[in-house]
Amino acid sequence: MNNLTYENLNGFPASPIEVKKRREHVKAIIISHPRYTSIYKKLEEVHFYSKDSVQADSLFLYGNTGVGKTTILEEYRNNFERYIKDGYTIVPVLYNKVPVGATPKSVASSLLRSLGDPAYDKGTENSQTARLLHFIKACQVEMIIIDEFQHLIDRETKHVLNKASDWIKSFCDNAQVPIILCGMPESSKIFDHNDQLDRRFSEKIEMDGFNYQTKESQIEFRGFLKSLDEQLPFNIKSNLASKKLADKFFYATKGIPYYVNKILLEATTIATKSGDDYIDENHLYEAFSQIKISRRTNLFNPFGSEDFNILDAMELEDRKDSINKII
Ligand SMILES: Nc1ncnc2c1ncn2[C@@H]1O[C@H](COP(=O)(O)OP(=O)(O)OP(=O)(O)O)[C@@H](O)[C@H]1O
Ligand SMILES: [Mg+2]
Known part of the structure; x- marks a missing residue:
C-alpha cells in the first residue's frame, strides 16, 4: 500500500x-511506533513460548478507546493468514470480539463463527463448547485473541456477567493455547470478581495514547x-x-x-x-x-x-x- x-x-x-x-x-x-512495536513483540513472545509447551501463557491487554488495541491485534492476526491443508482450514491465530451482553453461549457461538463453522449458532452451550474445542485442534489454532472484553460487564447494571467469565476461565484451561484478552480499562474489574481468571492472566499490560x-x-x-x-x-x-x-x-x-x-x-x-x-x-x-x-x-x-x-x-x-x- x-x-x-x-x-x-x-x-x-x-x-x-x-x-x-x-x-x-x-x-x-x-x-x-515504539509502544506498538513493544506490544507486538510481546504477542510474538507469548505465541512462541506457548508452542508445544506444557502450559500456555496468557495476557491481558487493556487501554482506553482509540489507542490502537484492535489495530495491533488485527494486524497480528493478518500476519498469520488462514490456509487450507488436507481439506481443513488452518487458523493459526483466531481473533474474536466478545458480543454485547455476552453469555457463555454467545461467546462460544461467535468463536465458532470466526472459525468458519456454518452451524455456529446450533446446539446447546455444552455442545457448542465441545465443538469449539474440537475445531481449535482441527484448525490447529495456536493463539486466541478475545477483544472487547468489557462486554462481559453488563452495561446497565455494571455487574460482571459471572457465568460468561467462568466460561472464559474453563475455556482457557481446556483450549490449551495462549489466550490474549483485550478490553477497556474497566474490563479489569472482571478479574476482581474472579480470582481464578485473575491468576490465569497474571500478566496485564496497558496500552496508552x-x-x-x-x-x-x-x-x-x-x-x-x-x-x-x-x-x-x-x-x-x-x-x-x-x-x-x-x-x-x-x-x-x-x-x-x-x-x-x-x-x-x-x-x-x-x-x-x-x-x-x-x-x-x-x-x-x-x-x-x-x-x-x-x-x-x-x-x-x-x-x-x-x-x-x-x-x-x-x-x-x-x-x-x-x-x-x-x-
Ligand atoms: N499504530 C497506528 N498507526 C496509525 N493509526 C492508528 C494506529 N493505531 C490506531 N490507529 C488509528 O486509531 C483508530 C482506532 O484504533 P483502534 O480501533 O485499534 O482502537 P482501540 O484501542 O481498539 O479502541 P476501542 O477500545 O474503542 O475498540 C484506528 O482505526 C486507526 O485509525
Ligand atoms: Mg478495539
Whole structure:
C-alpha cells in the first residue's frame, strides 16, 4: 500500500472515486511506533513460548478507546493468514470480539463463527463448547485473541456477567493455547470478581495514547506524525511533525491515535476535493471543525491560529497535569 503513487492534482478537484481511494489509503495506515512495536513483540513472545509447551501463557491487554488495541491485534492476526491443508482450514491465530451482553453461549457461538463453522449458532452451550474445542485442534489454532472484553460487564447494571467469565476461565484451561484478552480499562474489574481468571492472566499490560510531558515523549509523538506524513496519499509532505503542528495535534487529540487519524482522514478528503497536493492548516481547521468530541466542552480549534500556545490552551482545559513537565 505504501508504494502506491498518486498523480498530482495540480489544482484540479479529484473525482469521487479518487477521493474514496485516498480515504481508504489513510484508513489503512498503520505506524509501528515504539509502544506498538513493544506490544507486538510481546504477542510474538507469548505465541512462541506457548508452542508445544506444557502450559500456555496468557495476557491481558487493556487501554482506553482509540489507542490502537484492535489495530495491533488485527494486524497480528493478518500476519498469520488462514490456509487450507488436507481439506481443513488452518487458523493459526483466531481473533474474536466478545458480543454485547455476552453469555457463555454467545461467546462460544461467535468463536465458532470466526472459525468458519456454518452451524455456529446450533446446539446447546455444552455442545457448542465441545465443538469449539474440537475445531481449535482441527484448525490447529495456536493463539486466541478475545477483544472487547468489557462486554462481559453488563452495561446497565455494571455487574460482571459471572457465568460468561467462568466460561472464559474453563475455556482457557481446556483450549490449551495462549489466550490474549483485550478490553477497556474497566474490563479489569472482571478479574476482581474472579480470582481464578485473575491468576490465569497474571500478566496485564496497558496500552496508552501518546503523552507530551517530556522531551522524549514529544519526540515520540512527532515521530508518529512524521511517519503518518510520509504515508499520506500525497506527493508533497505536509510537515505535520513541525513543533507548531505537533503542539496543535497533541492539544486537539490528547495523543489518541484515533483522533489523529480521523483529523487526517477528513483533511485528506478536503484537500483532495480542492485539488491540493498536500494538507495545510486550512484543511486541518476545516477537518477538525467536523469532528465533535463530547466531554471536552472547553476545546477550541487550534488549527489556523497564529498565536497558539499549548501551555495556555491546556490550562484552559484544566489539563495542567499534562503540561507540568513540558520543556
Ligand atoms: N499504530 C497506528 N498507526 C496509525 N493509526 C492508528 C494506529 N493505531 C490506531 N490507529 C488509528 O486509531 C483508530 C482506532 O484504533 P483502534 O480501533 O485499534 O482502537 P482501540 O484501542 O481498539 O479502541 P476501542 O477500545 O474503542 O475498540 C484506528 O482505526 C486507526 O485509525
Ligand atoms: Mg478495539
